[in-house]
Amino acid sequence: MPTPKDVYIAVIGAGGVGKCFLSQLEFLSKRLAANSSSPRLSLVLISRSKKILYSPQYAPLPFDNISTKLADSTQQPLPLTKTIEFLAAAPSKVILVDNTSSQDIADQYPNVLSRGISIVTPNKKAFSGSYQLWQDIFAAAASSGAGVYHESSVGAGLPVISTLKDLVDTGDSVTRIEGVFSGTMSFLFNSFAPTEGSGGKWSAEVAKAKELGYTEPDPRDDLNGLDVARKLTILARLVGLQVESPTSFPVQSLIPKELESVASGDEFLQRLPEFDAQMEETKISAEKEGKVVRFVGSIDVEKNVVKVGLEKFDRSHAIASLKGSDNIISFYTKRYGANPLIVQGAGAGGEVTAMGVTGDLLRVLQRIS
Incomplete structure (x- = not known):
């Protein structure tokens, strides 16, 4: 049974930055697991362009060989709207980590945030696209209370x-x-x-x-x-x-x-x-x-x-x-x-960019837990 301390993590994008982020996420989840008062992180979905690995019952995916398991996965890829539905139905708080530079995913941010799903991302397109999208993103976050953080969209891991x-x-x-x-x-x-x-x-x-x-x-x-x-x-x-x-x-x-x-x-x-x-x-x-x-x-x-x-x-x-x-x-x-x-x-660089993303993840955890 999920507890209020459970936080579900979904990761889209498992390339250069994505791989570095996953190893940092594994480190972070182990560190938090050692403290009973910390939130419990469960990775429940990871996807890249034509592959997906997810846990229909929201059971945590093990980190061991996760990139290989994703490459070998035979699960049918979900359209973006279905991915959002899946995350919105989770029995506890959800954070979506978008490690892509996709405009299509960026365009969905207002929808994601309005469902109460927080976002952390290095995706510049979400915040440098049309001014209307910028306004819609922050309006959706304000009305639902979900967090949206994008430190790595400028200067990688630099603050x-x-x-x-x-x-x-x-x-x-x-x-x-x-x-x-x-x-x-x-x-x-x-x-x-x-x-x-x-x-x-x-x-x-x-x-x-x-x-x-x-x-x-x-x-x-x-x-x-x-x-x-x-x-x-x-x-x-x-x-x-x-x-x-x-x-x-x-x-x-x-x-x-x-x-x-x-x-x-x-x-x-x-x-x-x-x-x-x-x-x-x-x-x-x-x-x-x-x-x-x-x-x-x-x-x-x-x-x-x-x-x-x-x-x-x-x-x-x-x-x-x-x-x-x-x-x-x-x-x-x-x-x-x-x-x-x-x-x-x-x-620039995978590790420092991922560090900015992981730092943002910590900010969301402080806010929602």
């Missing part, structure tokens, strides 16, 4: 969203947000235009970043700036700006016009050296001013201006001296005066 929410909720006035929001762009510019030395050719650095797994399979998905635009849309909305979508403000794409429509990422990389001179010129013009070029996003809250693109920085600036694929986000506020509150560190 970006929780820090901004604390600033806003405690009455500070945020005037400006600026930073490097993409691990890929951070890595690219730190190696293309380093503060010391000369760096490599742009096309060579892009090819290297892809080889090391820093870019999407098609690097254009990073170089178009939309990933950064999505993150800025989320942060701008959290400070109260009614940003309609990630394409409603200036976003500089680093894809040469002539290569926007080539057939594949491989062809794009083959032809990119033809356009090295353009980026080289940008780098040299910054160097003449004693500066380096970086790909940043900024929100001027007072002027209601959001933009993404290349900016020049003094070599001594915190944004210029980033290392590797680190992110840096600076919050300028009335309370913090001339010196911003800075959040900096690894802004």
